[in-house]
Amino acid sequence: MPATLNSKTPDALLAAVRVAYDWRRWARPEQLEPAAAYAIWCILAGRGFGKSRTGAETVRKWINQDKVRRVHLVGRTSQDARDTMIYGESGILSVCAGDIGNQPTYNANRRSVFWPNGAQAVVFSGETPDALRGPQCERWWADELAAWKYLEQTWDNLQFGARLGQVRGIITTTPRPVKLLREIIADADTITTHGRTLDNAANLSPNALKALLRKYEGTRIGRQELNAEILDDNPNALWHRADIDKARVTKAPDLSRVVVAVDPSATSTGNEAGIVVVGQGGPLREWYVLDDRSLQASPDRWAQEAVAAYNRHKANLIVYETNQGGEMVRHVLLAKEPGVPLAAVHASRGKALRAEPVAALYEQGRVHHVGAFAELEDQMCEWEPGETSPDRLDALVWGVSYLSQSSSFAIG
Secondary structure, three states: OOHHHHOOOHHHHHHHHHHHOOHHHHOOHHHOOOOOOOOEEEEEEOOOOOHHHHHHHHHHHHHHOOOOOEEEEEEOOHHHHHHHHHOOOOOHHHHOOOOOOOOOEEEOOOOEEEOOOOOEEEEEEOOOHHHHOOOOEOEEEEEOHHHOOOHHHHHHHHHHHEOOOOOEEEEEEOOOOOHHHHHHHHOOOEEEEEEOHHHHHHHOOHHHHHHHHHHHOOOHHHHHHOOOOOOOOOOOOOOOHHHHHHHOEOOOOOEEEEEEEEEOOOOOOOOOEEEEEEEEEOOOOEEEEEEEOOEOOOHHHHHHHHHHHHHHOOOOEEEEEOOOOHHHHHHHHHHHOOOOOEEEEOOOOOHHHHHHHHHHHHHOOOEEEEOOOHHHHHHHHHOOEOEOOOHHHHHHHHHHHHHOOOOOOOOO
């Protein structure tokens, strides 16, 4: 403990803690809960704005001042909810640490945060909408709503369960051009706050901020991720959100073949390793995107993720691209699961030529996303032929192409 605190009396120490954890003292005005009546407070903000801190502090206010006793916390995934909304540096346990006598604890088995005053916040995710059927709440916090896998179903079940007391909720999300988010913003009972990454520059690493601006400032993806703009489709992209949305499903039919497609990365600090699971089946033998497990990690780590996806989806094989260290890819995959079926594919044509037939299938409504895959869909609808294609998109093209070898086009 610093000497300045060691020297304080218990009363003075308690007063110092209260000052340190007084959110109204440290927050920027746009991070404070609106004084006007609202049903939904929607915060559309760039990366690093302080969305998580704002959400956690709002929950803290509801518990301590508004005497709310039932809250639902909905994250993009269960892991995101735990690691960001609860345990994160700006999560609930952190911001409530100064609430002497009412500090909460998290019970993983019950997926709940408990406060000594009897309040409870239950954790849900956008991947399991049916878990929200039944439980009731007074308030809710929806984090990264625009990236939920089953957005409509999760949102509907959350709203049906919010039926106790003076119901209201907060959304903290980086915006994406999804229909539901536009409808929420347009609702008369929604108060929307817009924020940019630069608004919180004083609390961000100068080196990290400089690197982000150097890479993304002035780009379309920067306008979304840094400036929190809701963008329309890139007119030069091969894919369009309307085509993806029109063919989206919540469940795949029986599939005759499933592959895990891997676009490898050779280092843990370079591009992401694309890992996308694609199946083919149904009466029309169409294509179904089942999962996106892409990540930035070492070859050992992404190979582990690819093999896990192979087992989870009971895939027929793993397809990998040989242009980027083919022997290394084969070695790390077999090291994780000896005997796993592998198929090597080689890019003899440019990425645009490989992508165009797959984009045509989307336009025909023959490729279906089972749920939503925010990062993958952003890449698809932003990439222009001639640019370096991102790894999630590459993995998707490899997967659909491999399953389409018997169709009217072949792998390039």
